[in-house]
Every structure is written in C-alpha cells, then in structure tokens.
Amino acid sequence: MGGCNSNTGSADYEAAPSSEVKNPNGPKVILIHGMASCALDSFVEPVECGCIRGDDFGCAMPCSYERGKWDQTWINVEEAVTGFARLVNVLKLEPQERKLKDGTVCTSMDCPRGVKVRPYEGVEGISQLNPKEAIPIPVWKGLTDELDRLGWNMTAVNYDWRRWGDRAMIEDYVAKFKARVEAEVGDGPAVPIIGHSMGCTVVAYCLSVLGTEWTKRYVSRTILVGMVLQGSPKVIGAFGHAPITFVANLPFSLPSAVENIVTSTMSTWPCLITTFPSKVGGTTLAFEEDYPFVICPTKKYTGLDMEGLLEEMGKKVERTQCGIQMWKEWANVSSRIKPPCVETHVIYGKGFETAAQLTFPDDDFQGLPKVTRHEDGDDTVTAASTEALCKAWQQDPLTDLTMHPLEVDHQNLIQGPLSVKLIPKLLTGEAQAIEAAK
Numbered sequence: 001m002g003g004c005n006s007n008t009g010s011a012d013y014e015a016a017p018s019s020e021v022k023n024p025n026g027p028k029v030i031l032i033h034g035m036a037s038c039a040l041d042s043f044v045e046p047v048e049c050g051c052i053r054g055d056d057f058g059c060a061m062p063c064s065y066e067r068g069k070w071d072q073t074w075i076n077v078e079e080a081v082t083g084f085a086r087l088v089n090v091l092k093l094e095p096q097e098r099k100l101k102d103g104t105v106c107t108s109m110d111c112p113r114g115v116k117v118r119p120y121e122g123v124e125g126i127s128q129l130n131p132k133e134a135i136p137i138p139v140w141k142g143l144t145d146e147l148d149r150l151g152w153n154m155t156a157v158n159y160d161w162r163r164w165g166d167r168a169m170i171e172d173y174v175a176k177f178k179a180r181v182e183a184e185v186g187d188g189p190a191v192p193i194i195g196h197s198m199g200c201t202v203v204a205y206c207l208s209v210l211g212t213e214w215t216k217r218y219v220s221r222t223i224l225v226g227m228v229l230q231g232s233p234k235v236i237g238a239f240g241h242a243p244i245t246f247v248a249n250l251p252f253s254l255p256s257a258v259e260n261i262v263t264s265t266m267s268t269w270p271c272l273i274t275t276f277p278s279k280v281g282g283t284t285l286a287f288e289e290d291y292p293f294v295i296c297p298t299k300k301y302t303g304l305d306m307e308g309l310l311e312e313m314g315k316k317v318e319r320t321q322c323g324i325q326m327w328k329e330w331a332n333v334s335s336r337i338k339p340p341c342v343e344t345h346v347i348y349g350k351g352f353e354t355a356a357q358l359t360f361p362d363d364d365f366q367g368l369p370k371v372t373r374h375e376d377g378d379d380t381v382t383a384a385s386t387e388a389l390c391k392a393w394q395q396d397p398l399t400d401l402t403m404h405p406l407e408v409d410h411q412n413l414i415q416g417p418l419s420v421k422l423i424p425k426l427l428t429g430e431a432q433a434i435e436a437a438k
Contacts, residue, residue: 026151028184029427031126034197034228035271037139038158039120039129040074042090073117075129075137090115091162093268095322098168106332107325108168109270119158126156140196142415143423150424155184164198165270165330170205177206181218190220190342192427196414197380200224201274201337208338212398221343223426226413229337230286230389231277231303232381233293234355237369239276240267240313240320264319273310273326274334277303277385282335286388295359295372307331316364339393344401345426347419348386349378351407356382380410 073090089112098108111117120131127144128136147154157180163169185191195203203222207215228235240263266272277293279285285303287293292300294309301309310323354377361367375382387403394401404426406418413419424430 023148023151023153026153027427028153028155028188028191029147030181030184030191030193031123031140031144031154031156032193032195032199032202033126033140033156033158033161034195034199034226035161035164035275036074037126037129037196037199038074038156038161039072039125039131040091040160040162041070041118041120042073043070043116043118044090045114070118072120072130088262088265091117091262092265093162093270095325100167100171106167106329109163109166109268109322109326110168117160117162119160121156121158123154123156125158138415139411140414142417142420143194146420147424152424152427155180157181159202161198161271162269163271164202165274165326165333167329167333170333173202174206174209177202178210178214185218190216190218192221192223193219194223194225194423194427196225197228197410198271198275200227201229204229204337204340205333207340207342208336212341215341219340219342221345221426222340223345223347223423224340225347225419225423226349226378226381226410227346227386227389228275228381229280230381230385232275232355233277233358234371234380235272235275236277236294236309237355237358237371238266239272239323240264240317240365241368267319268322270326270330273323273330276306276310276327278306278331278334279303280334280389280392281337284389284392286385286392293357294369295357296363296365297361298363313365317366320365339396339399339401341398342400344393344399345404346386346390346401347404347406347413347422348381348383349408349410349413350376350383350405352377352379352409354379354382378408378410378413 073087092112093109094112095107096110097105098110099105119125123140123144124131126139127141128138130137144154157177159173159176160169164173181191181193193203195201203224207219207222277285277287287303289304290302292302294301307324307327310320310327314321314324353374355371355373356375356377357371357373358369359372360369375384377383377385383405390401390403393399404422406413406422408416408418
C-alpha cells in the first residue's frame with residue numbers, strides 16, 4: 001500500500017532535507033504550523049508518474065517532476081502551472097482501513113497506491129511554502145527570522161496537515177511530537193510552544209493526551225495564535241465548494257483551472273472537518289446553540305447540526321461523501337481536547353470582516369454558498385468565538401490563560417509586525433511583566 005507515512009518513521013519513509021534554523025546555545029522553542037502552512041514533498045512510483053499516459057496521475061502538460069524521486073509538491077509554482085492535474089491527484093486522499101495501536105479499527109484517509117507524501121521538515125518547511133525557490137511564498141518567515149535574530153533555537157515539528165483529523169495519522173504524530181519535545185528538553189528546563197491556526201488544535205490535543213504531569217515537565221508555556229479549534233464558518237464553504245485560497249488565506253492565487261480541480265481533492269482532507277464549528281472537548285460550544293451557520297431554502301444548520309449537514313451533503317454532492325466518516329473519526333479525537341495546563345497566551349485578530357454565516361441557493365448543495373453575515377474577526381474566525389472559548393477555558397483551575405487581541409488578519413497573526421513584536425516578549429515573560437506593572 002502506498003501510504004503517506006508522513007510521521008511514522010517507517011522504513012519506506014525518507015526524511016526530507018532540512019537546513020534547520022539553529023542557535024545551538026540559545027533558548028529553545030517548539031513551532032507547530034497550521035493548515036496549508038508547511039511545504040509538502042511527494043514521491044510517485046516511477047511506473048505511475050504523471051507523465052505516463054493512461055495512469056491515474058495524468059497531467060495536461062509535461063510535469064516538472066523527476067520520476068522515482070522526492071519532489072516539492074506544496075507548493076511548486078512551476079508544477080501548479082504545467083502539471084496541475086497531477087498536482088491535485090497526488091494530494092488527494094482515499095479511505096483505507098487502519099488499526100490503531102490498541103487494536104481499534106478506524107477509517108484512515110491516506111495516500112493513493114504508489115504515492116507517498118511527507119512534510120518538509122524543519123523551520124525551513126514552515127518559513128515559506130516553497131523552500132529554496134527564488135521567489136519565496138512566506139508563511140512563518142517574519143517570525144522565524146526575528147526569533148533567529150534574537151538567538152532562539154527553534155524546532156518545528158512538522159506534519160502532513162491534510163491528514164490532521166485522521167486518527168491513525170494523529171496517533172503517529174503524537175508519538176513524533178512527544179519524542180521531539182523530550183529530545184529538545186533533555187535534562188534541561190521546559191520549553192515554550194507556539195502554535196498557529198490549526199496548529200493550536202494540534203498543540204492542545206497533544207498536551208491533552210500526554211497528560212498534566214508530562215506537560216508540566218516539558219512545556220513551560222503555550223502561545224496559541226489564531227485558534228480555529230472553536231470552528232470557522234468560512235471553512236464550511238470550502239468543503240466541496242470553494243478553492244483552497246479561500247480557506248487558507250494564502251498570499252498567492254492559483255490558476256483557475258487548478259482551483260476548480262482542487263475542490264474535489266480538498267474534500268478528501270480531514271483537516272477541513274476539524275475546523276467546522278463544534279463542541280470543543282465535547283462540552284464547549286463557542287457560539288449560541290441556535291445560531292445557524294448554514295442556511296438552505298428549507299433548513300438551517302447550527303453548530304450542533306454539523307454531523308447532519310455532512311450527512312445530507314454527502315448524499316447529494318458526490319465529492320463530499322467522505323465528509324461524514326471523517327467527522328465521526330474526528331469526534332473520537334476532539335472529545336479528548338482540554339485547555340492547556342500551563343501558562344497560555346491566546347493571540348487573536350480583530351478588525352476584519354469575517355464570514356459568520358453561509359447561505360446555499362438550494363437544498364441539494366449544488367450551487368456555491370454566499371456569505372450572508374459577517375462579524376468582527378481575523379477574516380477566518382470570529383473574535384467573539386475565540387473570546388467565548390477562552391473564557392470557558394479560564395474556568396478550568398489548571399489553566400492560566402491570557403488573551404491578546406490584535407488588529408491583524410489571520411495569516412499575519414503569525415508573521416506580521418505586531419505579532420513579531422509581541423511573541424518574543426511572551427516567550428520570555430517580558431510582556432506579562434509589563435502588563436502587571438500597569
């Protein structure tokens with residue numbers, strides 16, 4: 001089987017090259033990226049390269065890939081222009097039965113036969129989406145450059161973001177996360193962790209399942225930037241209907257042909273499902289229970305109706321059929337999420353129109369949804385939902401959580417000048433000291 005093996009360390013997984021940004025004697029920090037915010041490499045078996053007519057990975061023009069070699073896939077600008085069909089087919093996932101370590105059988109969304117995908121490891125893989133290309137597509141670069149200048153020793157624990165939400169992948173990743181953090185800490189002091197967007201979900205889940213004792217030993221504080229754990233109505237529109245640039249806030253546009261094809265590919269990615277509005281930890285809904293996120297001519301769907309929405313959509317829109325199963329798999333994971341039990345800082349955006357409600361023109365979900373209500377936020381998640389989740393978390397006796405609103409959009413929360421100025425101060429405790437002195 002051509003599994004992704006993105007985080008397993010199995011024999012057929014070959015670590016991506018990386019020139020980690022290192023200050024060996026500097027203070028340490030762990031970085032966890034979000035959706036579409038880490039470069040991905042792919043490997044297609046030589047006999048199944050997209051250049052060969054008649055296979056499953058055909059492309060409209062000769063692709064830029066070297067057969068039988070690992071190649072940059074997300075995002076390779078040349079490939080997006082010349083071989084977009086192959087690009088999206090390689091990134092597509094399909095359901096496969098997997099066994100977890102405890103013997104539980106789950107439905108895993110994994111790579112097609114003959115395909116492997118891995119994250120580009122290290123800080124280089126998240127600083128920009130196209131490492132080593134002449135014209136960079138920056139993601140974390142503003143922050144990582146500043147932390148490097150200040151002497152921080154950074155470690156990025158990267159993962160195949162498409163598959164976050166898949167129980168089998170998550171089980172593998174938690175083991176990788178644990179090993180990397182423990183290796184960085186060694187016999188030394190606990191280290192801070194920064195998560196951005198879906199990376200905040202990753203951090204919260206890993207710390208929840210690793211437990212209070214482990215977390216307090218190895219993690220000094222968490223900085224959660226642009227959380228989407230509470231849910232983003234905007235993402236609902238992206239699932240099976242809108243292009244990746246809509247949901248990921250990417251600083252570039254893909255060719256329209258790519259956007260049309262990538263919609264079907266995105267519908268196989270569990271990561272989208274993890275950002276649907278839902279009860280965090282199975283208990284906390286950061287929205288009014290009767291607030292409709294999706295409106296159809298004869299029905300409305302609230303934050304408590306997302307399973308029903310995906311079930312109905314899957315019956316009527318073929319490309320979304322995997323949605324309901326991905327939701328059920330994610331529910332088994334998300335119910336375990338708790339607020340971090342260490343000092344936590346939540347940075348979130350305000351001042352931007354943010355989709356808060358979608359309206360479909362029909363009950364069959366055939367037409368494109370329109371945003372029919374906006375609220376204040378970072379253009380991806382509403383500020384009110386972040387504040388509601390944080391206030392709920394602050395009720396936990398083990399949680400020491402501080403909110404930091406900034407007038408910054410979602411992407412620039414991790415690399416814009418305001419965040420780049422604030423985050424280093426939070427890492428050292430300087431920001432808290434200044435606030436306490438006021």
